[in-house]
Amino acid sequence: MRLALISISRGHGTLGRDATWDEFPNGRFGDSRSPAYGEIDGYGPSIKVSKNRALELWGTPEAVGDLKDIFIKYLEGSTDAIPWSDLGLSAETALIQEELIQLNYRGYLTLASQPATNATLSSDKIFGWGPAKGRLYQKAFAEMFIHRQQWETTLKPKLDHYGRRKFSYYAGDSSGSFETNLDPYSSSVVTWGVFPNSQVKQTTIIEEESFKAWRDEAFSIWSEWGKLFPRNTPANILLRQVHRDYCLVSIVHHDFKETDELWEMLLDQV
DSSP states (O other): OOOSSSBTTSOOTTSOTTOOTTTGGGSTTSOTTSTTOSOSSSOOSSOSSOHHHHHHHHOOOOSHHHHHHHHHHHHHTSSSOBTTBOOOOOGGGGGGHHHHHHHHHTTOEEEEEEOOEEEEETTOTTTOOSSTTOEEEEOOEEEEEEEHHHIIIIIHHHHHHHOTTTEEEEEEETTOOEEESSOTTOEEEEEEEEOTTSOOEEEEEEEHHHHHHHHHHHHHHHHHHHTTSOTTSHHHHHHHHHHHHEEEEEEEEOOTTSTTHHHHHHHOOO
16 A cells, blocks of 8 residues: 555556556555556555564554654654555655644644645656646645544534535544545545646546545554554553544545645644
């Protein structure tokens, strides 16, 4: 799975900038109806590194503050992996780095994100992909782990206030629960390009089926991480509690012309 604070519209490994439409959906940010749909890296539910490397990278977290520090260090570039990804950060992440750091300080443990852009040239050094003389568009997107209470009492009411035309969401937890403000089996295109003499290319899609599959895998990684520590030690207890008490939330902001609105909403304390 390609995630963890990298821009979801940028391909890595076999999915580089020259990837075609049917190559891009090879992971959870694609159309599950595509014949190319499936895992990108083939790892399955694992923490991506050896036990010794995991302890070297992330130490022995015993409190939520320790988890925040791990995510923030990854954003700052002082560690090169988190349990959900051993990929580096995209250049796009620098555009929203401070906002992501602030979200993690507040307990929103961010996994994937992208900034919005409107009619950017396909030759752009940060956002660019596809044929020459194209125009690129992105909706801002954020995915995070958040404590269930924080989701139910703070973030969900705020999103419901704005409505799904402004912000749509998927949310679920380790029990298999799922909720959304969209119609059943919905999907949202969040990255697309318009090119001369070509149909519109839709390279990144957020959809219900792939979110549900990723929800299960993402929570299983908390369990795999917890198994590195003896049962009932502080680290093991913490990671099992997060597995039990947190939600995974995916939010799409649909007004891509308002490039800062998603981050302002998330960071608004009111």
